Amino acid sequence: MSKTLLVYPEKCLGCRICEMFCSLSHTDTCNPARSRVNIVKMNYDVYCVPMMCQQCADAPCETACPERAIHRNETTGAMETNLSRCIGCRACLFACPFGGTSFDPSEKVVVRCDLCEGEPRCAEACPYGAIVYVEEDRQGLHKKRETVERFMAALEPLQPAAK
Amino acid sequence: MKDIEGLILRVNLIDRTVTRESIGPYADRFVGGRAVGSKILYDELQPGVEPLGPANVLVFNNGPLSGTAAPSSGRVDVSAKSPMNNFHGVTNFGGFWGAELRHAGYGHLVLTGASEAPVYLFIENERVEVRDARHLWGLDTYETAVRLRLELGDQDTQVLSIGPAGENLVRFASIATNLGNVAGRTGMGAVMGSKKLKAVAVRGTRGVALADPKRFLELARDTHRLLRESPAFEENNKVKPVTDSMFNKLYENMLAFGNYEDGRWEKFSRLEPEKFFPRYQVRRAGCFACPMQCMHLVDVPGSGYGVAFCSSFMSFLGTVWNDDLTAMWEAIILANKYGLDVIETGGMIAFLMELFQEGILTASDTDGLYMEKGSRQAILQMIHKIAHREGVGHLLAEGSRRTAEAFGDRAIDSLVTVKGLFPHGYQFTAFEGASLMQAVGGADPFPTYGTGVEIRLSMPGPKEKLLAEAKALFGSEEAYLPGNYSLAKVRMVIEAEHRSRIPDILGVCIYVIDGYNKSSTDYHFFYDRLVDLYQAATGRPLTRQGLFTAAERLVNLERCLDAREGLNRDEDRLPKRFFHSFPGGANKDKALDLEKMEQMKSAYYRERGWNVETGLPTREKLCVLGLADFIHLG
Numbered sequence: 001m002s003k004t005l006l007v008y009p010e011k012c013l014g015c016r017i018c019e020m021f022c023s024l025s026h027t028d029t030c031n032p033a034r035s036r037v038n039i040v041k042m043n044y045d046v047y048c049v050p051m052m053c054q055q056c057a058d059a060p061c062e063t064a065c066p067e068r069a070i071h072r073n074e075t076t077g078a079m080e081t082n083l084s085r086c087i088g089c090r091a092c093l094f095a096c097p098f099g100g101t102s103f104d105p106s107e108k109v110v111v112r113c114d115l116c117e118g119e120p121r122c123a124e125a126c127p128y129g130a131i132v133y134v135e136e137d138r139q140g141l142h143k144k145r146e147t148v149e150r151f152m153a154a155l156e157p158l159q160p161a162a163k
Numbered sequence: 164m165k166d167i168e169g170l171i172l173r174v175n176l177i178d179r180t181v182t183r184e185s186i187g188p189y190a191d192r193f194v195g196g197r198a199v200g201s202k203i204l205y206d207e208l209q210p211g212v213e214p215l216g217p218a219n220v221l222v223f224n225n226g227p228l229s230g231t232a233a234p235s236s237g238r239v240d241v242s243a244k245s246p247m248n249n250f251h252g253v254t255n256f257g258g259f260w261g262a263e264l265r266h267a268g269y270g271h272l273v274l275t276g277a278s279e280a281p282v283y284l285f286i287e288n289e290r291v292e293v294r295d296a297r298h299l300w301g302l303d304t305y306e307t308a309v310r311l312r313l314e315l316g317d318q319d320t321q322v323l324s325i326g327p328a329g330e331n332l333v334r335f336a337s338i339a340t341n342l343g344n345v346a347g348r349t350g351m352g353a354v355m356g357s358k359k360l361k362a363v364a365v366r367g368t369r370g371v372a373l374a375d376p377k378r379f380l381e382l383a384r385d386t387h388r389l390l391r392e393s394p395a396f397e398e399n400n401k402v403k404p405v406t407d408s409m410f411n412k413l414y415e416n417m418l419a420f421g422n423y424e425d426g427r428w429e430k431f432s433r434l435e436p437e438k439f440f441p442r443y444q445v446r447r448a449g450c451f452a453c454p455m456q457c458m459h460l461v462d463v464p465g466s467g468y469g470v471a472f473c474s475s476f477m478s479f480l481g482t483v484w485n486d487d488l489t490a491m492w493e494a495i496i497l498a499n500k501y502g503l504d505v506i507e508t509g510g511m512i513a514f515l516m517e518l519f520q521e522g523i524l525t526a527s528d529t530d531g532l533y534m535e536k537g538s539r540q541a542i543l544q545m546i547h548k549i550a551h552r553e554g555v556g557h558l559l560a561e562g563s564r565r566t567a568e569a570f571g572d573r574a575i576d577s578l579v580t581v582k583g584l585f586p587h588g589y590q591f592t593a594f595e596g597a598s599l600m601q602a603v604g605g606a607d608p609f610p611t612y613g614t615g616v617e618i619r620l621s622m623p624g625p626k627e628k629l630l631a632e633a634k635a636l637f638g639s640e641e642a643y644l645p646g647n648y649s650l651a652k653v654r655m656v657i658e659a660e661h662r663s664r665i666p667d668i669l670g671v672c673i674y675v676i677d678g679y680n681k682s683s684t685d686y687h688f689f690y691d692r693l694v695d696l697y698q699a700a701t702g703r704p705l706t707r708q709g710l711f712t713a714a715e716r717l718v719n720l721e722r723c724l725d726a727r728e729g730l731n732r733d734e735d736r737l738p739k740r741f742f743h744s745f746p747g748g749a750n751k752d753k754a755l756d757l758e759k760m761e762q763m764k765s766a767y768y769r770e771r772g773w774n775v776e777t778g779l780p781t782r783e784k785l786c787v788l789g790l791a792d793f794i795h796l797g
Contacts, residue, residue: 031369
């Protein structure tokens, strides 16, 4: 079963460590403009959300590509671009509903999260657990569990004591 | 490996010329950051110039690790001749502006001359433009950032600006980012205002190239992991960090209240941060690429949002005898929006409150405002008056020294300043090493390490690790223990000065390094790691010894810089109140001894290889450090 990145926007503090490790491991530079993950800051920078490729099941980028250069890596589950086929037309950028695909101005190619071959640097580096790497079939459960943990205090009086 | 640390960008605000220069020629001797900035000031700042005139030079310094994956690589040093004391001013701020400047390709920004009309500087990678800012003049620092981002159509642009205080040349004006990360001390905002420079808006997409990216990645990964696993990280992330640290009852034993009037304040333990923070804190916050998000992003309806940390809290609580946390927050936001140094402003208000209580001034001296201790009205209105130079604010804007002179001898007698600045609110009366650092250094930057150990050792808690460290590094436990003027302590102070310069040289944060070191038993480890990161980033050779020598060189270089402005042993003096004990508090029976402090200063100059009479670096010392070109001052 493949794994996927799960984002908790409410845990993100906007430090941008994920952008640094993403760009460093993919491009050998520290450059948010070339990072596959970006922290989007809203409301005068008070709110922050890490945004990246959602690895859609029915991926519009794959459909949009005129050269059929985009395909799913069955091992990692990531949508990958075959750069030898990519003509840099950016049709996938237009098709993506999330902005999860971006254009690398230095290399003149489209880039998106490739899940670092199954070891995502962003999830590893995030100090506050805002980006985690979880089994695809359990991501809903993951959030449910965290939600219940938050409500534990409220639920406790209703529960039999664990002995 | 050319220009790997980013270029030095120079902008002349008179003729609007822009030039770029490599850091390369500076790197061997000065490594980077604040040391390169101080060397630039030494070369380009003519001695004796008016700090608020066009001849002053304002420098923003990133470091070689700025804007990289190295932890806490978002700190920036700001330097210029200070309008508070005519010596070199230096202050450090965080947030995201510095990394953005580095991503645009620049390690340093040097501003010379002054514009006639208000301007702002726009930097987008290669594009550097001095633009009209008449429409921004008069806006506060928050409004300026919002307006510029809208105008430029880019929410990712990082904006640094001055508020009305900087525009009005208030001598302790600050420079602020959009969220309240502030370059607060030594009046750098006034220098920016004197250049008619309202803001610097930066956008960078060029990024940072690294000499050995694979090695840098592994080192950075490991360093982040070490920090996340260190006890300091856990301590930083406690559910109620503020209640556990800043407002901890134990801290009552180290804080000085009011205008250094007392070591005890009965309302301190009655503050209710546990009611304030859960209600108003949006989230924790911090700087670029930092795992230790040490600040608090607070939003109080009606007052506003922003980030803040301990010195802001203390300045508008204990310093001004205010026990209302919402009033504290309103004061912090107001000061940051107007662009005022919170520490100096809190100190100024505390000073007025004491003078008012002593009957040295009356409400008629302060435009009818009753400067009663803890008065919300007095605090908030005085912040407004100072920033706008309104009424008595016109005098107060000139700083506490000039204010005291206007109110006469009794006021001068109550003045508490270190080289013209209000010191941080610690009970220096009980901490000899911390006091020596204040005397020979200045009120800012705050030398956390040396001061921290004495203070920690005076409180309950485990001491073994620190005492073992004192013995191993300085030959005696006395180095860290309060209550003595030993040579071991002098050596500790020198080491602490070097340790606190190193992050400023590299462009990282002192609190992160200090936090890690507090819980580590290998006191050399983190400095070795920084050296490794520096080498992988720049490809330049460096050793730990070389890094500490660069720090010593910086201390000497800045001493030479100040010597040109008349600094000498006499200027290394402490306020009278440090030599009198407080009426209350845990250290109420303690006070510094003037004669012993003078002897300690002599020992310090001797250990540094400086002239004991003048307190200045000797010819021999400068030669040893490879600073022969600074000798004419020795």
